[in-house]
Amino acid sequence: MLKAMLQTFVLTAALSAPVVHAAYLNDAEIKQIDALENTALNSDLAYQIEESLTTEVGARMIGTEGDKRAIAWAVEKMKSLGFDKVWTDEVGHYQWIRGDVEAKVLAPFPQPIKALALGESVGTGETGIQAEVIHFNTLADLQAAEAGSLTNKIAFVSYRMQRSKTGKGYSKAVGARVKGAAVAAEKGAIGFIMRSVGTDNNRTPHTGITRYKNGVKKIPAVALANPDADLLINQFKRKKKVEFFLKVTAMRNEVVAVRGANVIGEITGSEFPQQIVALGAHLDSWDVGTGAIDDGLGVSMVMAATAHIAKLPVRPKRTIRVILFAGEEVGLLGAKQYIIDHKATLNNHLIAAEWDFGLGKIYSMQSGVGDVSVPAIAELASYMESLGVAYNKTNKARGQSDMGAVTDKGVPAMNFAPDGTNYFDIHHTENDTLDKVDAKDLQQNTAVYTVFAYFAAQADVDFRK
């Protein structure tokens, strides 16, 4: 089917656009890529992997028992899927324990508030804190507050993330989560509360990492569920002092070491085993859901894609390496460790792609490769057409998430853009569970990674050039 479509494409394209010749794969290989696409589109392997991870492991924040089980699970799963080599590279961190949050408005109208500690927040101590809340619409407004103006107050940022297919609203909203506590503390605040970075209306707050600043007091930081942030704003509309109670039993134990691991598996190239096509996802998750979408989806599709290719009678020419990164959620720890551990062979990484965003079909692809190899990307794009993936020709892709750290070291990048419209309804919440996974979408996603991985491992092209 693909070959026929490609021929049609070549003929049609000749009338209006530069011709894409199937110069990088031969007829047998085109047949193979076509068959792999069909296999992935009709297989429930990725879904089975996802079901296994979420049912048998669940939440897996670095340093927890869940993470240890996830590492063992991943090693076992790769082996059972027929990977040729599987190993782990240790990744270290310090301990953080979430604990619980008790939050309530005390005045003007007493009401309980649903909140979740931001990742790696300190706690309040057993007695909690009680203080007036000062409301800011945005992080910029908080930043503009006068020095000392928040002494003994709790700062509240209520900016609401906007929904979009590309997920671009996230970058506008996430600053408050990352920097808000430090900014508030610099101005004297004793606590930081914010509207969750999320697009839903569920009372399932969104966690995610917060960053303290050297020399600035670490203050407890929590995210309120969207309906609770609305409630607080409605109380502010009464023009009365808003008094708040916050107790956070989180513990940030910077002196206690914990261990995670990058789990790495390969199918070895039959001609150029040293040359690596890298597929990434992160194995860790936040501790509040079962990490089905963040990043169970990525884990499932890169493992399944590689497993589909591993079933071929002959290995592709180059090695396909799956890297399941550790500790992405707490600061790309696994990626940072990977570029240290594999510094000597990074220049053997021909291209790298990750999945760590989205909850729907992939609609677009973009490369970040050497100029000489752009025609190969155009040929790859032609194989993606039947999957509904458009070709963004700008060739400026940086790797996604963990792979960003890898491609920043000069490794060529390939990015696939999935529909992210509903992703931030669930991201970093207790709602990140298996039921959110659309099995058909996951088949399409997996087919895209399968076609990509086979092409990159088999075609005679060096993406570094």
Place this chain on the structure above:
Amino acid sequence: MLKAMLQTFVLTAALSAPVVHAAYLNDAEIKQIDALENTALNSDLAYQIEESLTTEVGARMIGTEGDKRAIAWAVEKMKSLGFDKVWTDEVGHYQWIRGDVEAKVLAPFPQPIKALALGESVGTGETGIQAEVIHFNTLADLQAAEAGSLTNKIAFVSYRMQRSKTGKGYSKAVGARVKGAAVAAEKGAIGFIMRSVGTDNNRTPHTGITRYKNGVKKIPAVALANPDADLLINQFKRKKKVEFFLKVTAMRNEVVAVRGANVIGEITGSEFPQQIVALGAHLDSWDVGTGAIDDGLGVSMVMAATAHIAKLPVRPKRTIRVILFAGEEVGLLGAKQYIIDHKATLNNHLIAAEWDFGLGKIYSMQSGVGDVSVPAIAELASYMESLGVAYNKTNKARGQSDMGAVTDKGVPAMNFAPDGTNYFDIHHTENDTLDKVDAKDLQQNTAVYTVFAYFAAQADVDFRK
């Protein structure tokens, strides 16, 4: 506008259906009902009441501080809206304190489980219980289990409620919640867990009353969120023993008396003040959301409808009585008290209507009135056409919820059927908050109750006949 439409309707209907003459309202009254409809459709009064109740009061389970505040709020609000008489009738109950639930699968794969105590469940004690889980697809399957077969086990019913516009899936699902714990205990179980009666996929479990049986041990009973019930089922698929830990700190203090109240307000009829048109909703809510939809919507629309009519220069002929019932959630306590307190005047209640279901526009109306007054209902239906409300002519309505107890005593009933497609995503969960309210739908709902109340209080018709 309505008058013109009615004339058109009469002309058109004459060709194919029995003619509806505007026999029950005169021209001035038809003008009035038209104006009232427009007022309600363009007013944000109902939304303001809803915003006030959810912001200033919030959760209000009978016997709690929230319920006390709600009673004071309702009395004050009715007075400020220009009601002629406002009073409270005391309603008694015993104390129940929700406490917390800690639930987790211990084996085959340890995972935390989101659960909420069913209403009025007993607790487990501080040490919790640990036991094998026995899975039943339905309450009927549990009922069919052999006597003694659940000794020292936890029973799990996983039936999933079906979504529908009418909400009919609820009655098929709710039996497990009401009876399941008692049935399981009779067979020896020490705990009862069930899939929430709800149509969503959020990790916000659905509470709701459970009923113990005299002479049968009271065992702790909790509802799991839908994703957590799915997870448990996926663990059962591994064909291994499922071991569960459950700790419920709920306290059912049957010897501790608590007090709620029906809050009742009237605008007094100008010609027949003894004759009562009754509009109902329940003031209490479960303790886990802010009771915005259950039943803040009902509270808001019946208060706003009456307030719109109270602004007319002359009161309608008959009294419009708003009854905000106490303790509906724990067993229609307020309704049961009302028919005792008002036994002597129940035969002066001409007709009764409640709102206690739905989260969308009203699409249908149905009466339960005397045969002689059916033509008046047909005329009322003609005034509802412009609001998109169809006329279900079966004339077999029983009052909804609390008003069911009232109409069972012979009071004529009017029921309005709203869209309930999404209602059971939220019902009895922490997600029952203001953001779920569609202000436009609430305007239509309120307009329907306004038109109905005015017609019933003004038209020369005795619905009892």
